[in-house]
Amino acid sequence: MNEPAAPSLLGRLGGWFSPAASAEIAAAEDAALRSDRFRLEREGEWKRLDAIVTRIERGRLRSVSDEDLLALPALYRTAVSSLAVARETSLDAETLAWLEVLTRRAWFVVYGPRAGLGDWLLRFFGGGWSASVRALSSEILIALALMVCGTVAGWLLVASDPDWYYALIPGGMADARVPGASRAVLMGTLFGQQGQQGLAVFAAALFSNNAQVAILAFALGFAFGLPSAMLLIQNTATLGALLWLYHGQGLTLELVGWLSVHGTTELYAILLAGAAGLHIGRAMAFPGEAALLDAAAAAGRRAAQVMVGVVLMLIVAGLLEGFARQLIDNTAGRLIVGSFMLVFWTAYFFVWRGTGRES
């Protein structure tokens, strides 16, 4: 950087307007303008901020020294105040534009996502997740009511006309489980599959599929929650139809056991996903005092946290479905595992209040 010359004040002021042009004026021009001197005095700090921000943006946070990191907020504030002053005193468009860009970049860094993913997960498990679930309690009740209605509707529909069964059950699942199947066949679908290979693959595929469904239930909440509600009803109608089928052969308890191993976790997850969708839908339909966009954004952030949890629950459900269900071959054992998971999740969400680091 050029060392700004320090001409006398009189020389500078006189130099611009007096007709006597001389070498003295030329020297004064070296940093003649007050606004340029303002800039030259601060340029070092701006450049330092620029260097720090550039390194952070490139993801090389570790290469930033502690000293620089501590200086970052102060440097940012310097740049902001420089910008405010420069706007009122300087007509150097280049400097102004550059300062604006620099301030904006620094703003993103200083006010960026506060926690890294690891830190965020800690907070998430330590109370953030359950707190956001509790914030959705009324929607959870609505979603639960919808799911019960769906199950009952599925049962009643199939009971009144067995043809409904084929409409409700997806084709791939209906191999042996069709109306009119004998008790022995239905028993066979519930027990005696320990020898089966590739359980782990099955679990992973189930998880991937279920997670996609849950994400859909959430995302559809955007359309005022109606599609989420329909998805909940439709999925549980399938459950109702299955219950009817096995009930006809007196296998209700066995089916419940078979389903509950993973079903308590999976249905819980779908319940939460649907509730999250309804939450957003409700915020958009009835934003209350807030502006529509603000209400949607607030609801979306709360619901997103629930959704991360839903995906994790579905991983657990996939593992239970892939392994535990096939490996535990009696109804009592299955019911114990299933109800344990149900109690566990309920206690985690609604009884345990976190470590006090709730967001």
Added chain:
Amino acid sequence: MRTRMRTRNRTVITPEGVALPFVLASRGARAAALLLDLAMIGAAMIATTLTLIWIAGGIGIQVAEIETAASPKARALQALVIIWIIAMFLFRNAWFLFFELGPRGATPGKRITGIRVAARGTERLTTEAVIARNIVRDIELFMPMVFIGGAFAAGSDTDLASWAGAVWFAIFVLFPFFNRDALRCGDVIAGTWVVEVPRRKLGEALSVSAPVAAADQAFTFTPEELAVYGEFELQTLERMLRDGRGPALDDVADAISRKIGRPYPYRAERVFLESYYLQLRAQLEQGLRLGRRKADKHAA
């Protein structure tokens, strides 16, 4: 065109109370970024799949064996299939999440097109917001693709229901075209928007870098000669001086010389303009400090 550009400008007040201008990313830039990302995701998926197949080939087993054999080989293959399923799930759902949570708030595609995600207004961009905007991406993008793809695969019997479905999803795809801030559904839910992040270098201070500083033939103008122009002209002149070439400078120097009625020597247009620029800026900035702004030559 000018009015359209202007509608993309937004101002955000920082917590320090300074107004920061933002330019919303154009829909074209966002579409380009998305296509780049999808291409990269596709490439990554294919590369992963090929690598896993290559590893499976190295183990030396056929896919058909997976259900039958309970050998260590089959177990290894099962592990590979699990890795594959999880990798595909992560590529589909975590790609955007991972990159947008980084310090740049942008996926590789967005970086290339020079845009990033930011929270609307003065709020921080939170982890939850990034998660929310990317979860909704699923119905905006992948669902329509699956749905329309399915409709085509079904062949000629694309009936009314599938058309209704296609229209339904088209609403989500076209959502950014129906609001002022070009928000997609995910942006609405998350409270985010996508803005441009121009990068630029700081040019030299003109009163230092200008050769006129060393030249003894510098011009001196009277306040009356300087009073004909305002800030707008000053900044136009600044742009000219910073990147203008010979003939353009010539024209500008001629115009100013005519306007103020003062000739300048042949080939001295640069010195003439730089002198004029510095003195005009000094005069205008002095007015600024005293609270008088002169926006352009028409201002009193």
